Amino acid sequence: MKFLVPLGFTLMTLLPASAALVGKSIDYSDDHGAPLEGYVVYDDAISGPRPGVIVIHDWRGLSDETKRRADMLAKLGYIAFAADVYGKGVRPQSVPEFGKQAGKYRGDRALFRARERAAYQELLKQPQVDPTRVAAIGYCFGGTGVIEMARDGLDLKGVVSFHGGLDAQPLSPGATIKAKVLALCGADDPFEKPEDMKAFEQQLRDDKVDYQIVFYGHAVHAFTDPGVDALNQPGAKYNAAADRRSWQAMRDFLAEIFAM
């Protein structure tokens, strides 16, 4: 029955045949002058400003997987900016290095937020972006990171956390959370402690944040990452159904927040 084709394909057919992604590395820096190297990508066949989506990488740092997600967003018609939290040239290559870098920023939320704020500011400089319609998505470490961006009071329409480590943390001084929040979680993620999740939700409730939390049954940590299985990390595994469904949930969310 032709009326029930998957919605995603319907939208894709609206892209002009000449659609061509333009992706490039971009040098920028944070407020303290630390050099950072991000990646910006957009569809050159679209003219005029469009909503922007920042992508915060997982604990590996800005990788091909981060860029793949940015490209997927650009194909949806957005301008995507893959942020570099760790710094230019800081591209850890082993599990201990992943943990060391991620731990540094998890343990210093002010620094974490400063690095993310720099990405937000850099995205706003791009001529293709509609500065009134910006969101952020992030994976694992970056799934924690996008919530930190919201707590930093950035003028984001929304943030999407994919299997992020979620807990309660103080807002930046003088900040209020402006972003709507969508948290996409593995129901069996062993890195998500129930008491931390409860505190996370309570903070959003108390702060009157517009939030949604989705649990995907049987999914564990890093369920969106096709490359994670090769790392043999206990409690982290790719889950194709949860990957597909969480991406669809993100699409619905972005369509909603950017239509306002």
Added chain:
Amino acid sequence: MKFLVPLGFTLMTLLPASAALVGKSIDYSDDHGAPLEGYVVYDDAISGPRPGVIVIHDWRGLSDETKRRADMLAKLGYIAFAADVYGKGVRPQSVPEFGKQAGKYRGDRALFRARERAAYQELLKQPQVDPTRVAAIGYCFGGTGVIEMARDGLDLKGVVSFHGGLDAQPLSPGATIKAKVLALCGADDPFEKPEDMKAFEQQLRDDKVDYQIVFYGHAVHAFTDPGVDALNQPGAKYNAAADRRSWQAMRDFLAEIFAM
């Protein structure tokens, strides 16, 4: 930017201009001969079999609100069947009567399941239905009910529970759960006890059911029902954002399970 129109509108434009809903009451009965009166609706402009969706009513019984949801499903291209759990002519009109009827079936799950099985069997008799692609959705009392249909082992592709009372219950003798499960919940629903929800989820986990649970922040019981506010029930309130989002989540779910 034209690429970011809400997906729903894109799909609707595929419906032919001559689309005309045909809705009618239908008499049927359960295995014990109890007379029931449901409502079937489909788009007459669509030819050939199409997926079917059973709608299980809330504690008020089969009402105009139930029919409204069935009509919405028919507009999406499905054939919808609004089930009658309470029985022909049993249309309670007050809160005490709602509670009495709903309590009767909540307290007798075998009877509840028998009434729902009758609806499933009746839907399969309709010439417009593709019997291999059937799902069920339900609200409040009916949100409990669709989980009971899954526990009854019916050959459903999926069930969607909107603010249903959820807990653990034994399966019907010899049954396995074949349906995928999507539970759409108000994060602040006071009728949803955390320990019951935990038991519900544990049962799905143990039985290896493909499930997803969504919590809508600040939403309480009956968040999809525009008419609930007039009843002045503590802990029950319409929430437009949660209504819109949960409907979209259902659409994505139906598109996924019926495409297989």
